[in-house]
Amino acid sequence: MTVIEFRNVVKTYPEFRLGPINLAVRQGEFFGIFGPPSSGKTSILKLILGLLRQDSGEIELSGRDARELEVAERSISMVFQNLALFPHMTGRENIVFPLVEKGSSESEITKRLDFVSEVLHVSHILHKSPAQMSGGERQRIALGRAFAAENRATLLDEPIAALDARLREEMRVELKRLQRENNQTFVYVSHDEEEVMAISDRVAVMIGGVIAQIGTPDQVYSSPNSLAVAEVIGSPPMNFFAGRISDDGASFIGDLLERPVPITATGRKGEAATLGIRPEDFWLADGQQEVGLNLSISSIEPLGGYTIVNAMVGKQIVKIRTPGQVTLSPGQTLRVSIDQRRLHVFDEAGNRI
């Protein structure tokens, strides 16, 4: 069942145009919206909440035209980055706040509070004020407030961006578990690509006010449909090589690559193109699939489980991610091979070939 649907939605600002946006969020789905700052992510949330009205196109909530629904009737909860807890209220008072506002009965409030405390494991901190809670506890109280009233969907705007790196990893798993176990619909907005990719069932990648691609994290990662998506998905980012497709369409001739790279692009013979290679798709070895890159190592980032090698070819930096620990050092030269099954070729307009 579709909970939130956008059809050709456009919203125009003096210096920015959002859309046309088309998307459909399903019941029980963890739907991620990823994009760099000011790509239009927050405008989408505001349109769902009813804080903004579209200039054209339709927004439907569970099949009903959203224009017929007031903000309060939409049954959409929101969790903000700063969590926006009331500092003078206890955990309990923060959670039941929307129910009290709605004028729910005492027994209804007790019932919902019990339910929320159980699923979020917050019974032991209900008496604390936000200032006495840890970052993780505050997040759970903020979620509790979002869950208190039964709702159609919960929108989360960078809810864990302000936490420490290690705590963020823990919270990410926790959020996912809560969403799944309670069959909730989450729309999760973040500019942190790794986080959105890890947590979402499907991801919309926003660039410059439009959705550049929607798909599962696996799809978006392994076949980005444009150069723009390839640039923002993956960390360290994909390496790009300028060049052209050979006259027979069977290989890519790179400006900095000594050897042609076999590809299939028979329809695009001789055209200018860009070859994309992810850092992990290089191998630190000579061999059959050697691409003829003369690399000079500029720095090594030893991360324990893997290593990032930064190397230069001419004035271009190439980032290579290799498993485990290596004994290379800056100044050394390097020959590499590539995984030819995992190449990305884009035409002059930036579309995937």
Add this chain to the structure above:
Amino acid sequence: MSSIQIENVTKRFGDFTAVQELSLDIKEGEFVALLGPSGCGKTTTMNMIAGLEEPNSGKINFSGKSLAGMRIQDRNIGFVFQNYAIFTHLSVRKNLAYGLEVKKVSRSEIDRRVAAMADRMSLSHRLDQPASSLSVNEMQKLAIGRSAIVEPRIFLLDEPLSNLDASFRAYMRAELKVLQQEFGQTMIYVTHDQIEAMSLADKIAIIDKGKLMQYGAPLEIYNDPHNRFVANFVGSPRMNLIDGELRDEGGALKLMVRGGAEVPLSGRVRSDFLNGRMVTGGSIGIRPQDIYFRDRLAPEDIEMHGVVEVLERVGPRRLAYIQVLKTVFLAFDVQDQLRIGDEVKFFLPADKCMAFDLSSGLRLGAAYQ
């Protein structure tokens, strides 16, 4: 350039001890990261090095000499903060030149160094624009550039990358490293992000609750953590740390985990526990990439059975959360072969499992001991 000797430094704020008897020896030209969670005392330590705070006890020397009493501006220390301190009403050029003008460097020398720094930071095309017109990423490049340009002998950076987006952070990491290699300054870098610390630093000081937990090269710390805190903090995704009670059942040593899971111990991890003092509570640590599926590779490896609960895409790989009763193990689904709900058999290589005493947190059988 300068070396720094921190000896037994303690700093209290009222009843709160922010830094407790901390000692660090930082060599000339070294890049040292102070790493730890929020509130661990890393920024206080940096502020004491800078002279912004005075320790209650202990001393800090620079190349063997005390700087106590010397004005901060005379200490020749450069700063970069999370919230880039730049003059937004001035042009990029004026911002870069500012520190050199204060030091009364000649005009021609200023022009030369500004041009070189702008080139290195890819800001040449922006030189005559107001700093306020820069993007967040460019502002931080400018902030680093204007501190680096005066070539301070010590460069202090407090979470300089935390406001930047992920892909730019990866780029700036490499850029900072090259900058430091070129200038050869002593750099102290405060961060809560272990990836930044690992990739940038020559040495990492891991701090928790005001105390130094371990000090060493990134891979030393990763490969041979001295205690459970360090093991948990360094590495991404985090190490599996399975806590339980050790039980000897007729010579067969087992770790009994709360919630019912049992881990039979063999090989090196077993002897590490047995050679340790009389330990009752134990913790075993195993990194996700060391766990493997399918066929046993060594006779002493520990066989476990569980259910795949969550699969996450983390960069190029899929991370699996495997539930064994109430205990979760993280492992990599290298061949994209797992599905949620699958019952799986997996192995913990015994020679890669680390043993910790649960009550003290100390590592048993570490290479350093």
